[in-house]
Amino acid sequence: MKSSRIPGFYNKPMEERRELLAELAALNETETAVLSSGEPLPAATADKMIENVIGTFPLPLGLGLNFLINGKEYVVPMAVEEPSVVASASHIAKIVRSAGGFTAETTERVMIGQIQVVGAPDNQAAKEELLSKKEMLLQSANDAYPSIVKRGGGAEDLEVRVLNEESDSMYGQMLVLHIYINTCDAMGANIINTMVESLAPIVEEVTKGKVYLRILSNYADKCIAKARCVIPPHLLKTGESSGEDVRDGVVSAFQFADSDPYRAVTHNKGIMNGIDPVVIATGNDWRAVEAGAHAYAARNGYYGSMTKWSTDRNGNLVGELELPMAVGSVGGSIGVHPMSKTALKILDIGSARELAEVIVTVGLAQNLGALKALVTEGIQKGHMALHSRSVAIAAGATGEMIDVIAEQLIQENEIRVGKAKELVEKAKK
Numbered sequence: 255m256k257s258s259r260i261p262g263f264y265n266k267p268m269e270e271r272r273e274l275l276a277e278l279a280a281l282n283e284t285e286t287a288v289l290s291s292g293e294p295l296p297a298a299t300a301d302k303m304i305e306n307v308i309g310t311f312p313l314p315l316g317l318g319l320n321f322l323i324n325g326k327e328y329v330v331p332m333a334v335e336e337p338s339v340v341a342s343a344s345h346i347a348k349i350v351r352s353a354g355g356f357t358a359e360t361t362e363r364v365m366i367g368q369i370q371v372v373g374a375p376d377n378q379a380a381k382e383e384l385l386s387k388k389e390m391l392l393q394s395a396n397d398a399y400p401s402i403v404k405r406g407g408g409a410e411d412l413e414v415r416v417l418n419e420e421s422d423s424m425y426g427q428m429l430v431l432h433i434y435i436n437t438c439d440a441m442g443a444n445i446i447n448t449m450v451e452s453l454a455p456i457v458e459e460v461t462k463g464k465v466y467l468r469i470l471s472n473y474a475d476k477c478i479a480k481a482r483c484v485i486p487p488h489l490l491k492t493g494e495s496s497g498e499d500v501r502d503g504v505v506s507a508f509q510f511a512d513s514d515p516y517r518a519v520t521h522n523k524g525i526m527n528g529i530d531p532v533v534i535a536t537g538n539d540w541r542a543v544e545a546g547a548h549a550y551a552a553r554n555g556y557y558g559s560m561t562k563w564s565t566d567r568n569g570n571l572v573g574e575l576e577l578p579m580a581v582g583s584v585g586g587s588i589g590v591h592p593m594s595k596t597a598l599k600i601l602d603i604g605s606a607r608e609l610a611e612v613i614v615t616v617g618l619a620q621n622l623g624a625l626k627a628l629v630t631e632g633i634q635k636g637h638m639a640l641h642s643r644s645v646a647i648a649a650g651a652t653g654e655m656i657d658v659i660a661e662q663l664i665q666e667n668e669i670r671v672g673k674a675k676e677l678v679e680k681a682k683k
């Protein structure tokens with residue numbers, strides 16, 4: 255990939271943007287056609303993906319630009335309905351690339367399958383028995399999905415937990431078997447579920463209990479992606495605010511979020527503003543990522559900030575984000591939806607790990623974009639200026655009138671549908 259820094263990309267007509275992208279990402283004719291096709295997800299394909307299909311629901315697909323991660327350039331496809339998200343991510347990526355770019359990494363890539371056992375006559379004895387049969391259980395799990403073992407993955411370890419051991423617990427004791435499974439480049443839900451379902455009869459026999467649930471855990475805390483950036487304050491100067499003031503405001507905003515769940519939820523929503531669009535564009539399961547991310551934000555016993563912002567000894571702003579990121583670069587609907595195939599080609603990633611690193615980086619950038627605006631001019635100026643186009647459309651503006659009405663709304667500092675309707679009616683007379 256040549257540079258992802260394309261100044262003024264947003265001022266070019268859409269056709270020109272597509273041409274630039276096709277050249278940059280070496281898209282072939284089919285991939286380029288998917289972007290400009292009126293029906294990127296053919297109805298016949300959609301009809302086979304879910305049930306009771308009556309159509310498709312398109313979202314705008316934008317490009318997060320300027321991303322430099324671990325020294326590699328990334329153009330990031332983002333499918334999202336909310337104005338200013340893509341602009342904000344690109345804005346921060348532009349600043350961070352001047353500071354050397356983001357660094358990102360993933361830990362081990364292991365997913366968890368859970369098997370719930372109730373009514374075992376002796377949970378401790380059943381636990382010991384399961385642990386003593388570890389090799390046999392792992393082998394049986396792998397026999398249920400041999401192709402993932404051939405790819406270098408499969409069931410690697412197990413753990414047994416007894417829940418509700420305390421005598422004052424509200425619920426009865428139960429045993430939970432965790433199978434740790436390397437799903438290679440797949441998110442792995444179906445692989446894991448196949449494995450744990452196949453183990454259920456053996457587990458019942460060993461424990462003499464009843465198995466109810468056999469399903470993966472979306473709390474993928476052994477599949478963590480981390481992103482980091484270090485920004486000298488002079489790069490943060492915004493309007494009248496000095497870089498130091500912006501830096502201190504961002505650190506204080508983090509401390510606010512980490513001290514108060516009312517703020518943490520909004521702060522974290524701003525992070526998911528960056529994460530979800532990439533998860534969606536690449537055909538991944540955003541409910542799984544959302545559920546895991548929020549649970550991880552509560553791992554210390556309280557719901558806090560997903561990101562951490564601090565100042566290092568040289569006065570730089572340091573940002574860190576660490577989240578479970580159980581995404582795949584294959585499997586699920588990824589190979590089915592033509593748009594997600596094209597999105598992965600644009601990203602030019604070689605593995606699920608690399609995809610997870612890009613996604614968590616966009617989340618970090620998005621958080622800083624929002625915080626930088628919030629601690630300086632406020633969110634309305636930048637966000638509402640871009641939202642004004644949607645307001646104009648909602649009020650009935652079409653074609654060239656959209657930008658004209660949007661500009662009038664900004665000039666009159668009244669970005670609301672009622673005002674836009676007045677302007678549209680006046681313009682139509």
Ligand SMILES: CC(C)(COP(=O)([O-])OP(=O)([O-])OC[C@H]1O[C@@H](n2cnc3c(N)ncnc32)[C@H](O)[C@@H]1OP(=O)([O-])[O-])[C@@H](O)C(=O)NCCC(=O)NCCSC(=O)C[C@@](C)(O)CC(=O)[O-]
Binds near residue numbers: 336339520
């Ligand atoms: C909107 C900006 C970026 C303007 O910020 P700005 O300083 O006016 O931007 P700029 O004109 O100096 O441009 C800087 C770069 O930003 C990008 N950029 C700039 N404009 C565009 C555009 N039109 N289209 C595409 N990209 C754009 C582009 O990369 C550009 O570089 P260039 O290519 O020109 O060299 C800034 O005001 C901002 O980041 N605001 C925050 C927006 C935001 O966070 N939106 C999310 C919605 S609000 C929300 O849901 C979450 C929240 C806020 O509640 C979370 C929380 O509370 O924590």
Ligand SMILES: NC(=O)C1=CN([C@@H]2O[C@H](COP(=O)(O)OP(=O)(O)OC[C@H]3O[C@@H](n4cnc5c(N)ncnc54)[C@H](OP(=O)(O)O)[C@@H]3O)[C@@H](O)[C@H]2O)C=CC1
Binds near residue numbers: 438442446542584
């Ligand atoms: N709680 C949850 O989150 C749940 C989610 N789901 C859904 O499950 C889906 C994801 O399941 P998943 O198991 O990932 O998808 P798949 O069932 O599509 O499995 C992935 C397939 O990809 C193939 N593959 C090709 N190359 C690789 C590679 N390098 N690494 C790994 N696999 C490779 C494997 O085929 P082979 O090896 O056979 O060639 C494997 O069968 C998502 O759609 C999700 O929404 C379903 C249930 C619950």
